Amino acid sequence: MSNQGFGFTPGGDDDDDDRREGGNPFGFFGFPMGGFGAAGGKGGQPDLGELLNQFGQMLSGMGRQMGESEGGVNLAVAERMARRALGEPEPVRDSERTALTDALRLVELWLDDATALPAGANRAEGWTPVQWLEHTLPTWRRLVEPVARRMSDASLEGMPAEARRMMGPMLGMMNQMNSMNFGVQLGQALAELAGSALTGSDLGLPLSATGAAVLLPRTLGEAAEALELPAREMIVHATAREAAHQRLYEKVPWLAERMISSVEEYAAGLTMDYSHIEAASREFDVEALQDPARLQEALGKLQGMDLTPRVGSANEHARTRLETLLALVEGWVDVVVGEALGERLPGAAQLDEAWRRRRATAGAEQALKKATGIDLAAPKTAEAAELWRRLGTAVGVARRDAVWDHPDFLPVAEDLDSPAGFIDSVLGGGADDDFDPIAELEEQLRRERAEGDERDRGGRTGRSGEDPGEDAAGSGEDAAD
Template structure:
């Protein structure tokens, strides 16, 4: 794809603006990646000391100096206190930026191209959904911009998981290890945050180079009302497909605009996705038998003489597999189902909007399905974060349910299901959609349209039933009691 339309340029473009910007960033990266720099992937924790046969007190000051530098920033310019908390996000950001490396700056023509593509796609979507347009701004992002803009959401997702893991780690540390670690617990906590930050940074660095839109992982990572396309990743994505680049860009713009509509007008959806992850995190527990085995042979003097041993201990504990409780399994199932329903709805809406306009729409839809099946960004992200894989089978079944609901009813019937979380199908409904569809078509989705009107209708029906039985409002009846003798009208 040597000449992408809409102003998109392929990766490797020799435009003067790109070349000068890339050289500047490369020079900066080369100067920053010193051997002791935490951004150096060969030494991510910044330790300069190796193992020692014995403990040399003269090395103690050097070791704590290195630990202080490590805690204060893993790189120059880190603000004081930024490394606190269950995850060291400064470490995550530094490592992610290092992994991103050189990137192609966004040109003005690409920003305009994104705005044009999203605007056109939004017009087409008007005909296939009752949700009005939700895009207030369409922009083009670089991988670094994606990293910076999405970090607040990642913090909200990662904090509860890492906090619970850290708390569980401290509470369940074997007695001997806890007694030894007591004076060093503050340092252990900081190193634990760095271990989580390292894992997160490596994942986000790779993800930033692959995502095509802000909703590519299934979550709304951009500010509300903002549609985002990443031109550099889209150019690389287009190079591997035998489809017109113009159609690829419009297809991705339509998917992004559909996601934005859904998250903008279904007020409970964003919060429900994030709170389900938090619900999962509250139940995390860890099997500590492995840590007990690992700490039983630790020599405290060795930890002081060789800080890499301490790093290894904390890093190993951060990667221990959590045990999953039934409550957590239920939370993961709900999260998996909700993500599948979002993706399935977007797939159906975009297919309806583009089928008659873009010949390659069906092929591109199947490409996105294969991308998920081979471990795309969504699967990698959730597998790392919460141990969840968004199975393609569930997405296919969710898409089929939305299609069948549209065929049995209409657009309003299908989109009306999003009115309240209690109306949404669950995992069983995805496996057996017929009963769910019958319930919706029979009025199951209408009871939440106007709850006040529904209540008034119920009360009116109860009054009508009372009047038809001759009941008084207080529950008494006008007819004589059956236990009283009949009154003789002719009696004097």
């Protein structure tokens, strides 16, 4: 998978350099106050028909929709757009629910041999794409809202002060239109995600808090047909992945919050740089407007330039943290499911490979990135899987899984490239010792408290040693008087 963090557009080999140097990851913010850049035509150029269609949708019922706008993204518009695109899918049949329940019972037994984490799902649920949308919208709001709000604010901050004063009365309306535009594009992206989702945790995030192993049986059936594999094998494999995710989410309650807070922290530091646009405008010769040939030449130069604001963040470490967490989650699931299914499922190897390809090329995730600026890619999942595999070999399954007990004990980004040091740190207590990271942390805090108490006692003892002498001297003087 290409090394892309959330919020950065796909492309050639220069993508990673572009994001470090301030390339604009937010395709829809093609204009200072937000535009309609998510629509694309041939050669990556905007599709005029689609732009006009979006604009018409925004104008339709403008008053009602603006009244629904809250914050940076109009979620009501997003939901309506997604529902319209998804239509009315057929409900999940009872026989499909029964198959999912049977599959969950089976894979939970197999997962018990591959991980020390207990079962996290209390039931299996079969969803339609519309149900997936309904249950995951609250989480999407938390992920998207801080990015949308900060981008709208940064757009205003980047405008000249005089322009802001001139626009004063219109700023509120423009913010609402930005919120609606964001909602339109988010709705389109979520429709694609819902239409291609196989489980409730395809993206490595616990998108719903139902306590169930969530699967979409119709989409799974279509995927099995495309791979020319029995539908039952696809269901068992997907259920194993979903059940493994649920074990992790249940055992590690801080994990989801840490992922979402990473997006919020990254968004808080977003900035927009218009300097290259201003430089281009200064080079534009006003006299060229009088000469058609010179005007055509000038427009040709502008057409080849990137006139979108350059977006960066003062909190790049938050993006790295999210990438690393997603890679660790997906890598751990890859290893655990691979060990659990092993020789038990004939098509397991083919399904593992198909899942890796899907993760690397999924178009729905790219649609989400284009619409919201959030890329949930985990570029180093293979490296994370290798780390978990080697760690399990070195210390055993129980000590491997105990690493999830506290975020401070997890591998960091550098450990994915060079896991030997991290494995040695886990081995540090000796191969025969029980590894309890929480106990070690508590012991460290206890020692620090004890040292602090000792310093406090020493200070009090020193002062009390001085006070009696002073008091005695004072008493003597009083007596003499």
